[in-house]
Amino acid sequence: MAKRLIPAFNRILVEKIVPPSKTTAGILLPEKTSKLNYGKVVAVGFGLRDKSGNQIPVAVKEGETVLLPEYGGTEVKLGDKEYHLYREDDILGTLHQN
Template sequence: MNIKPLGDRVVIKRLEAEETTKSGIVLTGTAKERPQEAEVVAVGPGAIVDGKRIEMEVKVKDKVLFSKYAGTEVKFDGVEYVILKQDDILAIVE
């Protein structure tokens, strides 16, 4: 991939949405909710605050949960990514 985020930005790729509910109901394309879980594909160098670089808390291949309306969606080489600030990431899924 050739996207290199700047500052405290992170590039993520959404994980696939569930096709069926826990009770076995198959969801159509419009009924599926967009997942808030994603995999980190690129990480910026970190923000600079008061002349000091702040280290990034996430790394490539981490699975994360992020805010519902966070970031900017971009399409690169036919794949959809979201570029967002590290602050919009809520948790790392282990």
């Protein structure tokens, strides 16, 4: 049976994207290009509630690519895959294709 983690409150489960260290032609890329820290959102929590009890949903959605802080998050291992759990306010932004 496969396990699926549903984050609590305003937490977001992210699978980090590791950029390639060389091109398909075999050209090595400089280390600076691998410094971008981003990942794909795998699951999101249901959000928080305000003082009146109204639900405040999480701003990002499953499948989006997000920019992550250099440090932080909680490492989570599910099966043979490694994920990271972040609070919504730790996410720096979302990346969109033009």
